Amino acid sequence: MVIYFSGTGNSLAIARSIAAATNEQVLPLTQAVREDLTSEKRIGLVYPSYDFNVPPAVRTLVPKLQINARAYVFIIIPCGAQAGNSSWTVRKLLQAKGIRVAYTHKIRVPDNSAIVFGRNPNDQKWKFRRFASRLQTIIDDVKAERHAYHYSWWSPLAWVMGTRRMEEWMLRTFRPAVNESKCIGCGICVKMCPMRNIAIDEKAGIGPHCTACLACLHACPQQAIEAGGKPTIKERQYCHPDIKRSDLSAK
Ligand SMILES: Cc1cc2nc3c(=O)[nH]c(=O)nc-3n(C[C@H](O)[C@H](O)[C@H](O)COP(=O)(O)O)c2cc1C
Ligand code: SF4
Ligand code: SF4
Numbered sequence: 001m002v003i004y005f006s007g008t009g010n011s012l013a014i015a016r017s018i019a020a021a022t023n024e025q026v027l028p029l030t031q032a033v034r035e036d037l038t039s040e041k042r043i044g045l046v047y048p049s050y051d052f053n054v055p056p057a058v059r060t061l062v063p064k065l066q067i068n069a070r071a072y073v074f075i076i077i078p079c080g081a082q083a084g085n086s087s088w089t090v091r092k093l094l095q096a097k098g099i100r101v102a103y104t105h106k107i108r109v110p111d112n113s114a115i116v117f118g119r120n121p122n123d124q125k126w127k128f129r130r131f132a133s134r135l136q137t138i139i140d141d142v143k144a145e146r147h148a149y150h151y152s153w154w155s156p157l158a159w160v161m162g163t164r165r166m167e168e169w170m171l172r173t174f175r176p177a178v179n180e181s182k183c184i185g186c187g188i189c190v191k192m193c194p195m196r197n198i199a200i201d202e203k204a205g206i207g208p209h210c211t212a213c214l215a216c217l218h219a220c221p222q223q224a225i226e227a228g229g230k231p232t233i234k235e236r237q238y239c240h241p242d243i244k245r246s247d248l249s250a251k
Pocket of ligand 3: 007175176192193194195196197198206207209210211212213214215216217
């Protein structure tokens, strides 16, 4: 089983590739926490790096997973550049449940948070350049059930970024807001939000359980969802090229 958490499709695309090559199924993390996975012999976790650490939702949900301590567990981090402590943190969360992670790696993909700083994630396609060879390495390692920690050390900077205070800062910076003058109440963002954190009352309204995945911001057809105090520009909205927005709709 390959479990993923994904806002803009990078993690889902990677989870699907690994699952296809290893005859596994994919499952969103939000659904995996409701299932008994103790009979699974191989468990993958694919989730993005946020601020050198893990998305708040991953930190909350991973401890709820029911998985077998004898399973081969691997973690893959799709990230813009730096994975930081993102696999270390989950290794420790699982270790506290008596589960030892066997293998970790990271893989560079376009950075969906670039939009918050006014940059275009779609201009970063060069990041896919070394993608295929890294993905193949990961697949070969997972198939052979190798044990190795790549990019999974503890770093003090990343630790600071993962403290509650920094996590709150991160959420303040990246948490999107609805520009009501642009919203047409179509409900697409409601379907996209993995946290079921958006409601519609004529206009969309974002609730308190945001994990800053930016799925809603990248998917809104009116560019009505904004973050970092900047208007959202259509050309900068990103979704992994192999993933349809409907694939990402909250299950
Ligand atoms: C709130 C936020 C913080 C991020 N922080 C980092 C980071 O610290 N390092 C990094 O390399 N990429 C960072 N990224 C980029 C994502 O890790 C990257 O785009 C990832 O592939 C997104 O996965 P997804 O498409 O499955 O949602 C961040 C993205 C978001 C939304
Ligand atoms: S997707 Fe955009 S336009 Fe549609 S309801 Fe959400 S914020 Fe409004
Ligand atoms: S409100 Fe938007 S950014 Fe926040 S969790 Fe939902 S989809 Fe992600």
